[in-house]
Amino acid sequence: MENYDFIIIGAGINGLALGALLSKDGARVLVLEKSREIGGRAWVQERGGFQVDYGMHLVRFGKESVLSGICSALGQTLEFHNVESTFLVADGGQLEIPARGASQSMNMFAGDRTLDELKRVSVQAWMDEKGMGRRLRRLFTATSATLNVNPFVERSSVGELLLNLKKVGESEVGAAYPAGGWKPIFGLFQDWIGKKGQVRTSTPVESIMVQNGRAVGIRTREGDINAERVVSSIPCQELFKILDDKLCPPGFVAKCRGFRPTSGIVLDYGISGVISPGRNLWCLWEPLSYGFFPSNFEPRLALPDHQLLTWFYPLEKFQVEDNEASRGLKARLEAAVFALFPALPERIKWSRSLYLPMVDGAEVSVDQTREDRPEPLVPGVEGLFLVGDSVGGEGAGGDIGHNSVSQCYPTITGKKI
Numbered sequence: 218m219e220n221y222d223f224i225i226i227g228a229g230i231n232g233l234a235l236g237a238l239l240s241k242d243g244a245r246v247l248v249l250e251k252s253r254e255i256g257g258r259a260w261v262q263e264r265g266g267f268q269v270d271y272g273m274h275l276v277r278f279g280k281e282s283v284l285s286g287i288c289s290a291l292g293q294t295l296e297f298h299n300v301e302s303t304f305l306v307a308d309g310g311q312l313e314i315p316a317r318g319a320s321q322s323m324n325m326f327a328g329d330r331t332l333d334e335l336k337r338v339s340v341q342a343w344m345d346e347k348g349m350g351r352r353l354r355r356l357f358t359a360t361s362a363t364l365n366v367n368p369f370v371e372r373s374s375v376g377e378l379l380l381n382l383k384k385v386g387e388s389e390v391g392a393a394y395p396a397g398g399w400k401p402i403f404g405l406f407q408d409w410i411g412k413k414g415q416v417r418t419s420t421p422v423e424s425i426m427v428q429n430g431r432a433v434g435i436r437t438r439e440g441d442i443n444a445e446r447v448v449s450s451i452p453c454q455e456l457f458k459i460l461d462d463k464l465c466p467p468g469f470v471a472k473c474r475g476f477r478p479t480s481g482i483v484l485d486y487g488i489s490g491v492i493s494p495g496r497n498l499w500c501l502w503e504p505l506s507y508g509f510f511p512s513n514f515e516p517r518l519a520l521p522d523h524q525l526l527t528w529f530y531p532l533e534k535f536q537v538e539d540n541e542a543s544r545g546l547k548a549r550l551e552a553a554v555f556a557l558f559p560a561l562p563e564r565i566k567w568s569r570s571l572y573l574p575m576v577d578g579a580e581v582s583v584d585q586t587r588e589d590r591p592e593p594l595v596p597g598v599e600g601l602f603l604v605g606d607s608v609g610g611e612g613a614g615g616d617i618g619h620n621s622v623s624q625c626y627p628t629i630t631g632k633k634i
């Protein structure tokens with residue numbers, strides 16, 4: 218029977234990043250992925266000469282990000298192209314949001330409560346308490362939608378939002394796009410894993426094998442594979458599809474199953490010609506959504522004299538899952554994007570719409586703060602670890618996943634990245 222130091226379930230960005238770090242330490246790592254392709258929710262699709270991300274994929278804090286630190290530890294310095302300007306588009310006008318200035322002035326609103334105390338307070342309750350006017354409310358709601366990936370201000374956590382904003386204020390960089398796109402990052406991780414182990418696609422894990430309270434390997438259709446330790450990088454909501462729920466405390470099982478992800482609709486366009494230059498991020502107020510041109514950051518993603526545009530509309534999961542309603546919402550979004558870029562409709566070479574019940578593994582809300590997320594250790598099962606964007610970590614959106622790698626790796630090895 219095959220035997221590895223580590224089996225990692227799932228070849229998304231975070232399973233691969235962790236696998237690469239463990240491989241660099243000399244471990245034999247097997248990564249098993251159920252799909253035909255690696256990448257998970259950060260999958261990159263080749264489409265008619267374009268390299269298309271799975272929706273918008275910016276990296277907060279660019280060269281200062283945790284992801285950048287992970288790649289440095291693997292011997293690769295990542296270069297980034299920073300977002301230059303962010304515009305809020307409302308009532309037919311555009312307002313530039315100065316990220317650092319906004320973060321500094323927003324921190325003044327924290328008042329005498331600590332940001333930790335504000336974690337259980339909603340953005341809505343806080344705006345009411347402060348008696349904010351229409352413009353400031355819009356600004357905070359748009360910031361909650363982009364930074365917390367949560368436009369639902371009645372449950373978005375203001376403490377988390379201000380903590381995230383504080384980090385933006387302290388950073389030299391806001392959001393950025395990796396030079397060369399995401400493919401080379403995946404390539405780096407795969408190369409490290411391939412030195413002693415391998416990444417195997419089209420191989421769904423059916424169950425995690427546990428003996429005497431210890432994870433000893435996994436079961437696939439083709440047979441069992443043993444490992445000293447097992448890491449699950451699938452979203453915590455799905456963990457108990459492959460792990461016997463009787464092994465863990467009921468409270469932990471309920472928490473994992475019930476964790477609310479973020480959801481939404483994505484529109485991507487391959488465009489002939491250049492309809493809008495600049496490394497900008499736009500946030501539409503109606504409907505509350507945001508997007509950018511990835512090829513303005515990395516021209517190699519598009520054919521010469523072409524552009525790529527991606528747009529994200531955060532929604533409730535039930536809205537995305539309702540076929541008829543979501544088609545209507547998509548039409549509304551598309552009309553607003555066309556109004557912002559009037560040259561777009563005639564220049565579309567191809568378009569793609571995605572209706573995604575899970576965008577990020579964890580929505581950042583008053584009942585789902587960083588303290589509420591599962592930790593890398595699985596209670597009740599030794600030798601089993603969790604990583605991914607529904608696990609531990611600070612921040613919001615994809616940040617959580619990268620932070621979870623930097624939390625899981627020391628938990629396993631006792632070493633810092």
Ligand SMILES: Cc1cc2nc3c(=O)[nH]c(=O)nc-3n(C[C@H](O)[C@H](O)[C@H](O)COP(=O)(O)OP(=O)(O)OC[C@H]3O[C@@H](n4cnc5c(N)ncnc54)[C@H](O)[C@@H]3O)c2cc1C
Nearest residue numbers: 227229230231251257258259272274275421422605606615
């Ligand atoms: C539209 C969109 C926009 C986003 N925008 C951003 C952004 O701007 N910035 C950012 O940082 N993040 C962004 N994210 C979030 C980011 O993509 C995710 O946080 C990240 O991809 C999650 O990676 P992961 O490895 O934790 O999980 P996943 O990508 O979900 O990886 C888990 C893998 O496990 C596999 N798997 C599941 N079950 C099994 C099984 N039984 N056996 C084997 N394999 C299995 C899955 O197929 C998957 O490949 C966005 C996501 C989406 C969808």
